[in-house]
Amino acid sequence: MITPAKKEIASSPKLIRRKSAIREWFDSVLFAVIAATLIRWFFFEAFVIPSSSMEHTLLVGDYLFVSKLHYGTRTPVTPLQMPLTHQKIWGSEIPSFFDWISLPQFRLPGFSEVKRGDVVVFNLPVEHPNLYKNYEAVLPNLKPYPIDLRTNYIKRCVAEAGDKFEIRNSQVYVNGVKSLNPPEMQNEYFMAVTTAINEANIFRKNGITEFSPYMETQNDTLADNDEAGYIVKTTAQTAAKLKAYDFVKHIEKTVMPKGLRESHLYPESDLFNWNKDNYGPVVIPKKGVTVKLTPENVAFYGEVIQNYERNYNVVLKEGKIFQQGKQLEGYTFKQDYYFMMGDNRHNSADSRYWGLVPKDHIVGKAVFVWMSIDPDPVGFMSKIRWNRLFSIIK
Structure with a gap:
């Protein structure tokens, strides 16, 4: 039997404690994060x-x-x-x-x-x-x-x-086929001029942000050129537009010749005379495909096999790859x-x-x-x- 006093207490609504403003702010921030x-x-x-x-x-x-x-x-x-x-x-x-x-x-x-x-x-x-x-x-x-x-x-x-990837004369080829270039792709051009120009006006108006006056010592591909001009990086469409200016004698893409080795190119090896405009050919590794570890393949794939494939005890030495002291003759990519x-x-x-x-x-x-x-x-x-x-x- 419940007494009236106890009944009153039992039927009273339960008090709900409201969150403080700081607690509500903290919960909102936590949820957002x-x-x-x-x-x-x-x-x-x-x-x-x-x-x-x-x-x-x-x-x-x-x-x-x-x-x-x-x-x-x-x-x-x-x-x-x-x-x-x-x-x-x-x-x-x-x-x-x-x-x-x-x-x-x-x-x-x-x-x-x-x-x-x-x-x-x-x-x-x-x-x-x-x-x-x-x-x-x-x-x-x-x-x-x-x-x-x-x-x-x-x-x-x-x-x-x-x-199978290759760059020939600055053009990318994949599996022997010329690749479609991106529509806004930029290259470096030499623009010969007859007179000094308003650089900020001409170049900015044509969307060119990278340009510099040409100096013979700054470009291997134009070392014998004594013309006054500019080195600019722009698209083929903009290069054609610049050519129409009356103060432009001619404009041409600068390309490093095949066989001229560029420093700091990957891989850093005497086996390859590659540069940014003439690179490869080389096959891009595919999971499950095995390659024979020739000196050239060791030079190109060695860092990959040693560092990106989660292999253990792999050592590159004298153009060869060793794992746990045993020379590898071939390798299957993971x-x-x-x-x-x-x-x-x-x-x-x-x-x-x-x-x-x-x-x-x-x-x-x-x-x-x-x-x-x-x-x-x-x-x-x-x-x-x-x-x-x-x-x-x-």
């Missing part, structure tokens, strides 16, 4: 273009979205990381991660493979602990990082796994690889200089530009490149 982290990891991530290696396809100051779903999202290798950071805490030199724990990497199913012509974001492979010091002449200030925290690069895939190049072909530190991109370094496919800010505008109203907003990347 978790949601943003999951979206960034699983669906897409925002990037900004910091350099001119992809001009004119992508410009310095372009903000773009990169789809993780196209090639499949990767699981984290370095789980002890501050959310929404990459290598360092924003605005500081403090690392944003601890490498105390390293997990095996897996890739979730995607709806596409990396294809020739795709504009791809990937982690720079040569930030491997065993390699980064070897490439400081090409890429200064390199530091070693775990796979998923290596610096994000963006280039165009010009050769897939299994392709994953696919890709050859990446910038669309600004004469000003891009790409696979020609640091080698192949393993599949486990692929981040995603660049899809579209959502914002574009000119770092050097003529006036305030031209700060935003309105014509590039929400443009599809081709």
Whole structure:
């Protein structure tokens, strides 16, 4: 039997304690961070273009979205990381991660493979602990990082796994067939002039951001040229337009001749007299394919086999590969690889200089530009490149 007093207490409504304003703010921020982290990891991530290696396809100051779903999202290798950071805490030199724990990497199913012509974001492979010091002449200030925290690069895939790749006289060939050039691809040109010009006016009006007065000592391909002029990096269409000016004597693409060896090219070997305009031929490694380890193949694939294939006790010595003290006569690759190049072909530190991109370094496919800010505008109203907003990347 319940007494009236107890009955009154039992039937009273239960008091609900309201969250404080600080607690509500904290919960909202926590939810937003978790949601943003999951979206960034699983669906897409925002990037900004910091350099001119992809001009004119992508410009310095372009903000773009990169789809993780196209090639499949990767699981984290370095789980002890501050959310929404990459290598360092924003605005500081403090690392944003601890490498105390390293997990095996897996890739979730995607709806596409990396294809020739795709504009791809990937982690720079040569930030491997065993390699980064070897490439400081090409890429200064390199530091070693775990796979998923290596610096994000963006280039165009010009050769897939299994392709026979070659550059002849600055033109890319794949499997013996001339490749279709990107519509906004840039090359270096020499423009001979009859008189001094208003550089800022002429070049900026034609969308040229990279130019310099020609000096005989600065270009191996024009060493015997004593004409006055400029070295410019631009598209074939713009070069034809410049040719129509009355003060331009002629304009021609500068190409390094075949057989002239370029320093700091990959691989750094006396077996190859390659340069940025004449490279290869070479077969891009494909998962499951076996290659015979000739001196040439050891020179080209040796770093790959030693550092990107998760092999143990592999040593490169005197043009040979040894594993656990035994010389390897052949090797079967464990994953696919890709050859990446910038669309600004004469000003891009790409696979020609640091080698192949393993599949486990692929981040995603660049899809579209959502914002574009000119770092050097003529006036305030031209700060935003309105014509590039929400443009599809081709």
